[in-house]
Amino acid sequence: MIENDGQKNGVTAANSVPPANHTKTVGKLFLLTVFMFGFGFALVPLYEVFCEITGINGRTDDSAAVYESVEVDETRTITVDFITRTSTGMPWEFTVDTKRVEVHPGELSQVNFYVRNPARRDIVAQAIPSVSPGSAALYVNKTECFCFQHQPLESGGETLMPMTFFIDPQLPDNITYFTLQYTLFDITERAGETVDVAMNTTLGD
Amino acid sequence: MSTITDTAGNTNEHDHHDDHHHGAPKGIMRWLLTTNHKDIGTLYLWFAFIMFLVGGAMAMVIRAELFQPGLQIVDPNFFNQMTTVHGLIMVFGAVMPAFTGLANWLVPMMIGAPDMALPRMNNWSFWILPFAFLILLASLFMEGGGPSFGWTFYAPLSTTYSSDSTALFVFSVHIMGISSIMGAINVIVTIINMRAPGMTLMKMPMFVWTWLITAFLLIAVMPVLAAAVTMVLTDKYFGTDFFNAAGGGDPVMFQHIFWFFGHPEVYIMILPAFGIISHIIPTFSRKKLFGYASMVYATASIALLSFVVWAHHMFTTGMPVGAELFFMVATMLISVPTGVKVFNWVATMWQGSMTFEIPMLFAISFIVLFTIGGLSGLMLAITPVDFQYHDTYFVVAHFHYVLVTGAVFSIMAAVYYWLPKWTGKMFDIRLAKWHFWCSLVSVNVLFFPMHFVGLAGMPRRIPDYALQFADFNQWISIGGFAFGLSQLIFLALVIKACRKQGEPVTDQVWDGAEGLEWEIPSPAPYHTFDTPPVVR
Numbered sequence: 001m002i003e004n005d006g007q008k009n010g011v012t013a014a015n016s017v018p019p020a021n022h023t024k025t026v027g028k029l030f031l032l033t034v035f036m037f038g039f040g041f042a043l044v045p046l047y048e049v050f051c052e053i054t055g056i057n058g059r060t061d062d063s064a065a066v067y068e069s070v071e072v073d074e075t076r077t078i079t080v081d082f083i084t085r086t087s088t089g090m091p092w093e094f095t096v097d098t099k100r101v102e103v104h105p106g107e108l109s110q111v112n113f114y115v116r117n118p119a120r121r122d123i124v125a126q127a128i129p130s131v132s133p134g135s136a137a138l139y140v141n142k143t144e145c146f147c148f149q150h151q152p153l154e155s156g157g158e159t160l161m162p163m164t165f166f167i168d169p170q171l172p173d174n175i176t177y178f179t180l181q182y183t184l185f186d187i188t189e190r191a192g193e194t195v196d197v198a199m200n201t202t203l204g205d
Numbered sequence: 206m207s208t209i210t211d212t213a214g215n216t217n218e219h220d221h222h223d224d225h226h227h228g229a230p231k232g233i234m235r236w237l238l239t240t241n242h243k244d245i246g247t248l249y250l251w252f253a254f255i256m257f258l259v260g261g262a263m264a265m266v267i268r269a270e271l272f273q274p275g276l277q278i279v280d281p282n283f284f285n286q287m288t289t290v291h292g293l294i295m296v297f298g299a300v301m302p303a304f305t306g307l308a309n310w311l312v313p314m315m316i317g318a319p320d321m322a323l324p325r326m327n328n329w330s331f332w333i334l335p336f337a338f339l340i341l342l343a344s345l346f347m348e349g350g351g352p353s354f355g356w357t358f359y360a361p362l363s364t365t366y367s368s369d370s371t372a373l374f375v376f377s378v379h380i381m382g383i384s385s386i387m388g389a390i391n392v393i394v395t396i397i398n399m400r401a402p403g404m405t406l407m408k409m410p411m412f413v414w415t416w417l418i419t420a421f422l423l424i425a426v427m428p429v430l431a432a433a434v435t436m437v438l439t440d441k442y443f444g445t446d447f448f449n450a451a452g453g454g455d456p457v458m459f460q461h462i463f464w465f466f467g468h469p470e471v472y473i474m475i476l477p478a479f480g481i482i483s484h485i486i487p488t489f490s491r492k493k494l495f496g497y498a499s500m501v502y503a504t505a506s507i508a509l510l511s512f513v514v515w516a517h518h519m520f521t522t523g524m525p526v527g528a529e530l531f532f533m534v535a536t537m538l539i540s541v542p543t544g545v546k547v548f549n550w551v552a553t554m555w556q557g558s559m560t561f562e563i564p565m566l567f568a569i570s571f572i573v574l575f576t577i578g579g580l581s582g583l584m585l586a587i588t589p590v591d592f593q594y595h596d597t598y599f600v601v602a603h604f605h606y607v608l609v610t611g612a613v614f615s616i617m618a619a620v621y622y623w624l625p626k627w628t629g630k631m632f633d634i635r636l637a638k639w640h641f642w643c644s645l646v647s648v649n650v651l652f653f654p655m656h657f658v659g660l661a662g663m664p665r666r667i668p669d670y671a672l673q674f675a676d677f678n679q680w681i682s683i684g685g686f687a688f689g690l691s692q693l694i695f696l697a698l699v700i701k702a703c704r705k706q707g708e709p710v711t712d713q714v715w716d717g718a719e720g721l722e723w724e725i726p727s728p729a730p731y732h733t734f735d736t737p738p739v740v741r
């Protein structure tokens with residue numbers, strides 16, 4: 001099956017110079033490597049766009065919606081539960097005045113969240129919303145939300161934070177019930193210098 | 206057949222003598238500076254073996270702690286470091302380098318090439334590896350300890366809650382990645398450009414095929430791993446928010462990126478094993494491999510499908526139902542080409558004149574035990590069922606069946622199969638039998654009961670457990686210690702073989718063996734195929 005026939009085939013000894021085509025192949029593979037490294041990072045924006053379109057990560061829009069000529073769909077009633085929690089190391093008390101509301105799609109309603117800072121230091125918080133099931137997230141429109149801004153609170157301070165929302169009447173029929181959860185993160189350190197300014201404005205009210 | 210073999214063998218040796226002739230240089234510099242594919246293969250294999258023993262020692266610590274409920278030997282933080290570093294070492298330090306070592310030894314010999322295409326890069330890709338692992342191991346001794354977030358380093362465990370040594374972890378993973386990518390590039394260039402005249406793609410031995418596909422997988426996903434660790438690094442030290450919800454990032458995204466690498470990675474660790482088994486089964490059944498072409502296509506389709514199943518590791522992260530269904534079906538689809546392979550091996554053995562030499566014993570246990578691991582994988586792929594099994598010992602049982610009795614058994618089978626070709630001497634068969642039977646029994650005592658404690662709800666990665674799991678855990682630990690000790694028999698055997706003790710073997714070594722590597726003399730000369738053979 002096998003025989004030694006090297007000379008005839010023009011391939012010579014081991015130590016001969018590697019044919020130039022190695023460089024070409026290596027070049028292509030190297031480009032592929034670099035491309036895939038870039039792709040690893042590109043997954044971040046891709047994931048964000050994908051989630052924005054599908055809502056699968058449960059994020060709601062982080063800017064205010066406008067409530068204008070929205071038709072109220074009286075035939076349907078949607079149950080919305082609210083859950084509040086704080087991330088590890090975040091000392092605030094965080095509650096909501098209504099744990100559950102029943103609303104028609106298109107109807108504007110307001111819920112108030114209460115926070116108190118029992119710690120000895122001033123803290124800036126950021127609330128992150130999460131809707132479950134995630135597919136409902138696309139249809140939650142907020143006209144006003146404390147999650148749009150950093151929330152500073154001096155030591156011992158307390159405040160009521162309103163959130164006004166309506167459900168897009170386009171909400172698919174199979175969703176009759178969803179949960180909206182807010183998690184408070186302590187972002188004092190990363191908020192940095194802006195703290196003082198913000199602190200004064202809140203204390204002003 | 207055999208006469209031609211001899212001719213080819215002799216001619217080869219003969220060429221050798223007329224040529225510029227140098228054998229292996231002597232001393233430590235030989236190993237530091239070598240660009241010879243056989244030397245580098247040997248280095249990789251020894252490195253992998255040492256890492257296997259180091260990672261194994263960590264597993265012994267884990268099993269000693271879990272021998273009884275309660276905390277007795279190590280504190281939980283150290284326990285977590287052990288599970289983490291055990292996983293990292295076994296995946297990146299033992300299984301992957303062992304396959305790369307086999308590729309170095311075998312690919313050029315199987316395709317009739319004189320060496321790897323890029324010998325100097327080959328030297329580099331090996332020699333950076335020991336540094337990667339020194340860094341990783343050294344991090345265990347730092348204040349606050351080494352990595353303790355699991356080999357999967359999920360954020361925020363690896364970002365917000367990790368110890369100060371995380372930078373070392375990131376750095377060492379980068380080095381491992383660079384090493385594997387260089388190795389993969391070398392394999393691809395060698396296979397594409399250096400095949401002997403007449404060796405068309407569809408004539409390539411299965412080990413070469415599976416490695417070619419594995420190398421492409423490596424190039425496709427190791428850079429993604431590099432991106433993931435880089436993001437962990439910047440999140441932890443430079444204030445970025447890729448995975449931090451407070452700053453607009455998303456910790457679940459970490460899992461998507463990681464498993465986009467992670468699932469193809471598990472196939473990186475099994476495809477070369479499929480190749481090895483496809484050599485050993487035909488040899489000892491004295492038949493041609495059944496369905497060669499279907500084997501090639503099955504391997505390629507497994508590799509392609511492996512990119513669209515990653516979220517089966519994330520069923521419980523709250524994905525929409527549509528996605529859960531997609532990933533469930535895609536995952537189950539992978540078992541079709543996998544099934545084709547198992548079918549082909551069994552069909553190869555069917556009505557063959559089978560004999561049961563040591564490599565064959567390992568290969569047959571591979572087929573049976575890997576299939577058990579495949580079946581538990583199929584169970585895990587059922588989304589609603591995974592809600593119960595996820596993060597329990599059932600998962601641990603699954604991946605140890607596919608990785609230990611799968612990948613590791615195939616590596617041992619390969620070593621037994623090709624070792625006589627490398628050393629020119631038959632290994633100590635009595636020791637090998639002890640090694641095989643001790644390993645086979647103990648590995649099942651070790652991993653089989655894990656299915657039961659897993660189904661009963663024992664979570665993975667915990668240093669303590671509920672009392673009702675005590676008996677089974679004792680069995681598991683005993684199996685673990687026995688399996689660990691059995692590997693010392695293997696160590697003794699390999700050392701003996703490297704000292705060239707034993708009966709000399711023929712060039713063909715095993716009487717059913719076919720392929721270019723069996724047509725050169727035993728032991729394989731330092732330089733082979735200086736002039737390429739012609740394959741018809």
Ligand code: HEM
Pocket residue numbers: 357471472474475517518536537539540543578579580581582583585586587591594595596600603604607608611612
């Ligand atoms: C029939 C083929 C296979 C199927 C259907 C399958 C399915 C799965 C599923 C669904 C999981 C996730 C379980 C969970 O975390 O809840 C899993 C985990 C895992 N599988 Fe497989 N698998 C297969 C083959 C393999 C192979 C061949 C390997 C490696 C050689 C492998 C290695 C792993 C590993 C390492 C994990 C655990 C990762 C971790 O969380 O640490 N699997 N498998």
Ligand SMILES: [Cu+2]
Pocket residue numbers: 467468471514515517518
């Ligand atoms: Cu997987």
